Amino acid sequence: MGTIMICQVCESRPATIHITEIVNDQKKVLDLCEECAQEKGLAHGSANFPSLLKDLVGERPPVSAKKCPECGITFDEFRAKGRFGCPKDYEVFAEDLAPLLEKIHNAKQHVGRVPAGRAPDAGRDERLRRLRRDLARAVAEEQYEEAARIRDEIRQTEEALRGVV
Amino acid sequence: MELTDFLTPGGEWLRGDGRDADVVMSSRVRLARNLAGFPFATRASDEQRSEILGKMRTASETLPLGPRRYFVDLTPPGSRRESKELELDRTLLHERHLISTELEKGKGPRGVAFGSDERVSVMVNEEDHLRIQAIRSGFALDEALADARALDVALEGAVRYAVSPTYGYLTACPTNVGTGLRASVMLHLPALVHAQEMNRVFQAASRTGLAVRGFYGEGTKAMGDFYQISNQVTLGQSEEEILRKLSRMLPTFLEYERKVREHLVATYRVKVEDKVFRALAVLRAARTVSTDEAMELLSAVRLGVVTGLLTGVDLARLHELFVLVHPAHLRRQAGRALDTAVERDTARATLLRQRLSA
Numbered sequence: 302m303g304t305i306m307i308c309q310v311c312e313s314r315p316a317t318i319h320i321t322e323i324v325n326d327q328k329k330v331l332d333l334c335e336e337c338a339q340e341k342g343l344a345h346g347s348a349n350f351p352s353l354l355k356d357l358v359g360e361r362p363p364v365s366a367k368k369c370p371e372c373g374i375t376f377d378e379f380r381a382k383g384r385f386g387c388p389k390d391y392e393v394f395a396e397d398l399a400p401l402l403e404k405i406h407n408a409k410q411h412v413g414r415v416p417a418g419r420a421p422d423a424g425r426d427e428r429l430r431r432l433r434r435d436l437a438r439a440v441a442e443e444q445y446e447e448a449a450r451i452r453d454e455i456r457q458t459e460e461a462l463r464g465v466v
Numbered sequence: 467m468e469l470t471d472f473l474t475p476g477g478e479w480l481r482g483d484g485r486d487a488d489v490v491m492s493s494r495v496r497l498a499r500n501l502a503g504f505p506f507a508t509r510a511s512d513e514q515r516s517e518i519l520g521k522m523r524t525a526s527e528t529l530p531l532g533p534r535r536y537f538v539d540l541t542p543p544g545s546r547r548e549s550k551e552l553e554l555d556r557t558l559l560h561e562r563h564l565i566s567t568e569l570e571k572g573k574g575p576r577g578v579a580f581g582s583d584e585r586v587s588v589m590v591n592e593e594d595h596l597r598i599q600a601i602r603s604g605f606a607l608d609e610a611l612a613d614a615r616a617l618d619v620a621l622e623g624a625v626r627y628a629v630s631p632t633y634g635y636l637t638a639c640p641t642n643v644g645t646g647l648r649a650s651v652m653l654h655l656p657a658l659v660h661a662q663e664m665n666r667v668f669q670a671a672s673r674t675g676l677a678v679r680g681f682y683g684e685g686t687k688a689m690g691d692f693y694q695i696s697n698q699v700t701l702g703q704s705e706e707e708i709l710r711k712l713s714r715m716l717p718t719f720l721e722y723e724r725k726v727r728e729h730l731v732a733t734y735r736v737k738v739e740d741k742v743f744r745a746l747a748v749l750r751a752a753r754t755v756s757t758d759e760a761m762e763l764l765s766a767v768r769l770g771v772v773t774g775l776l777t778g779v780d781l782a783r784l785h786e787l788f789v790l791v792h793p794a795h796l797r798r799q800a801g802r803a804l805d806t807a808v809e810r811d812t813a814r815a816t817l818l819r820q821r822l823s824a
C-alpha cells in the first residue's frame with residue numbers, strides 16, 4: 302500500500318532495513334534499502350553487529366593483544382566478524398567486553414533463568430573442548446588410533462558430566 | 467526427507483485468531499543456546515557440527531515438539547541433483563518461518579526439528595548451536611515463552627549448555643548473551659504505511675529500545691505491510707521482564723494503527739473500499755502476479771476483512787496465501803522448477819485465482 306521511507310544512502314530506493322546504531326553514546330537510526338544495506342554488509346547476520354561494533358569501539362587499535370587459548374580468536378578478529386569463537390572468550394576478553402555489554406544492554410550481570418540444578422563445572426566443559434580440538438588435529442594428521450582414544454575419552458567425560466547434572 | 471506434507475501451511479500462527487488478531491498476526495519467542503563442550507558453530511569443524519546435529523537428532527525424539535515430530539537434516543550432500551532438491555526444502559522451511567535466513571543460506575552440517583503444528587522448532591547450527599523458536603497466532607508472547615521454555619527445559623536434561631554465572635547463556639554474538647531471548651510480534655500495519663506514519667513507529671520503537679524488522683526477520687524487507695517488533699536487550703533483565711516491557715509498549719502501536727484505520731474508513735470510506743475490492747478483483751482475475759504485488763494486494767484484502775468492509779473471505783485461508791505465494795511453495799505445488807519469473811508469476815496468479823474464487 303504505497304512506499305514508506307527512502308534510503309538514506311542512495312536517496313532513491315525505498316528503505317526496507319532499519320538499523321539502530323549507537324554512535325558516541327547517541328542512538329542513530331539508519332534507514333537503508335536492501336542494496337545499500339548489502340553493500341554495507343548489513344543485510345544478513347546478527348543484529349548488524351560488525352558495523353555496530355565499529356562505532357562502539359572505533360577504528361583504534363585493539364585494547365589488548367589477548368588471544369583465546371582455546372579457539373585462538375583475537376579481539377580484533379571478533380571485532381571484524383562480530384562473533385566469538387567459543388564460550389571461553391567471554392572470560393578471556395572480559396575486560397574488553399565490559400564497556401561493550403554496558404552499551405548494548407546497559408547491564409553487566411545476567412538476572413534471568415539458568416539451567417535448573419546444574420552443578421557448574423567449567424573445568425570439564427573446557428576439557429571437552431580441548432579434547433575435541435585434539436580430536437580434530439588427530440583426524441587431520443590421520444592418527445586414527447589416537448583419534449579413537451580421544452573419542453573414548455570424550456564419551457567418558459560426557460557420561461561423568463551427566464552424572465553431575 | 468520428503469516434505470510433501472507441506473503443500474498447505476498448517477502453521478498454527480496463521481490461524482488469525484488470538485488476542486488483537488486485527489493487528490497482531492503472530493507472536494514469536496526464540497532462545498539462543500550453545501553446548502558447553504564445543505566451540506561456537508561458526509568456528510566448529512564440520513565433524514563437530516555433525517556431532518552436535520547427531521546429538522540433537524537423538525534428543526529431538528523425546529522433545530515436546532507437538533503431535534508429530536520432524537527432524538530435517540539440511541546438510542548439503544554430495545550430488546548436485548540432491549542438493550537442488552534440498553535447496554528447495556530449505557527455502558520451503560524458510561518461507562514457512564520454521565528456519566531463519568541464516569540457516570537457509572548457511573554452510574555445513576545443520577538441521578531443524580519441529581512439530582507438525584509448526585508451533586515450535588529447534589534450529590541446529592545456526593549462528594548458535596541451538597535456536598529454540600515458538601510461534602503463536604495473535605498476541606500471545608507468554609504462551610510462546612511457555613512453549614519455548616518447555617523445549618529448553620527438556621533440552622537441559624539432554625545436553626550441557628554453555629552458561630556463566632555473570633553472563634547467563636553464552637552466545638556467539640554478545641547482542642544475544644544473557645537470556646538469549648528475542649521476543650517479537652508481527653504486526654500488520656497497512657493503515658500506518660498508507661498514511662506514511664511508519665517513520666514515527668520506527669522512532670517510537672528505537673526510543674524504547676525495540677527493533678523493527680520485515681516479514682522474514684533480520685535483514686529482510688517489509689512485505690505486505692508486515693513488521694516485526696522485538697526487544698534488543700537480552701542481558702540484565704529476566705525473560706518475564708523483557709516480555710513485560712515489550713507488552714507494555716505494544717498497545718501504543720496497536721492503538722495507533724487502529725486509530726488511523728478508523729480515520730481512513732470514516733473519512734475516505736469509498737476510497738478504502740475501492741482499494742480493497744480492486745485488490746480482490748485483481749487477485750481473482752490476474753494472469754501474472756509478482757511476489758511483491760501479491761503481498762501488497764493480499765495486505766489490502768486483509769485490511770478489508772479486519773475492518774469489516776469485506777465479508778466472505780476467511781482470514782485463516784487468506785493468511786495461508788501470505789506463505790503460499792513465495793517461490794519454493796509455488797515450485798513444490800507445481801512439481802516443476804518454474805525457472806523463469808513469468809512461469810512463477812503465472813503459477814502464482816493461478817493459485818490466487820483458485821484460492822480466492824468467489
Ligand SMILES: [Zn+2]
Nearest residue numbers: 308311334337
Ligand atoms: Zn539505498
Ligand SMILES: [Zn+2]
Nearest residue numbers: 369372387390
Ligand atoms: Zn575462544
